[in-house]
Amino acid sequence: MHRLLLLCLGVLVLPGVTLALTLDEGLKIVAEMGRDVKIARAYEDAAQGGVRLSRSALLPRIDAYVNQTWLRHQPQARISFAGSTVTAANANKDFLSYGVIATQILYDFGKTSSSISAAKYALKAKEIETQRARNRSALDFTIVYYDLLEAEKLLQVAHEDVQRYAAHKKDADARFGRGVVTRNEALKPTSRWLMRASGT
Numbered sequence: 001m002h003r004l005l006l007l008c009l010g011v012l013v014l015p016g017v018t019l020a021l022t023l024d025e026g027l028k029i030v031a032e033m034g035r036d037v038k039i040a041r042a043y044e045d046a047a048q049g050g051v052r053l054s055r056s057a058l059l060p061r062i063d064a065y066v067n068q069t070w071l072r073h074q075p076q077a078r079i080s081f082a083g084s085t086v087t088a089a090n091a092n093k094d095f096l097s098y099g100v101i102a103t104q105i106l107y108d109f110g111k112t113s114s115s116i117s118a119a120k121y122a123l124k125a126k127e128i129e130t131q132r133a134r135n136r137s138a139l140d141f142t143i144v145y146y147d148l149l150e151a152e153k154l155l156q157v158a159h160e161d162v163q164r165y166a167a168h169k170k171d172a173d174a175r176f177g178r179g180v181v182t183r184n185e186a187l188k189p190t191s192r193w194l195m196r197a198s199g200t
Helices: 002-011 023-033 035-058 111-178 183-198
Strands: 061-070 076-081 084-089 094-103
Touching (some): 023 111
Antiparallel strands (some): 076 084
């Protein structure tokens, strides 16, 4: 689709007009700003995030907690001694508890290291995919660029043919006007050109 669009644009280029974009400039733009390259780079960034996420298991984990308890009744204990009963509170009715828990993995039988290795391999695969997208975009752009140059040269040749046959027609009309040649002889080169242009 892109090739057809650029080829159509190339047909509209007038002879003698230089291209606004060189091949090197176009390749740089495609390698950095191409749609496929941007998509591949986004997947590569996601894979880099996967490596960082897999490494996070090696970091210590710190959890903080806060608990507040409200009891409807006061906790009490009854103590009977020598025939008398004594009631005494043995806990707070409302109390607050808080703390910090730190956890560090010392060894998990290779689970974390395997996850990190897998994430690194996935990142390497995405980097190769990004380079492949760059190469494919560069190849497509190069083909389209040379198709455009070819179309421009063909257009220039066709323009020169039109000028040559217009000059021949003018000369043939002048000869025919003076009676030097017949109408059929004056039209022979033009008919040969029309046959060549139509492919017959």
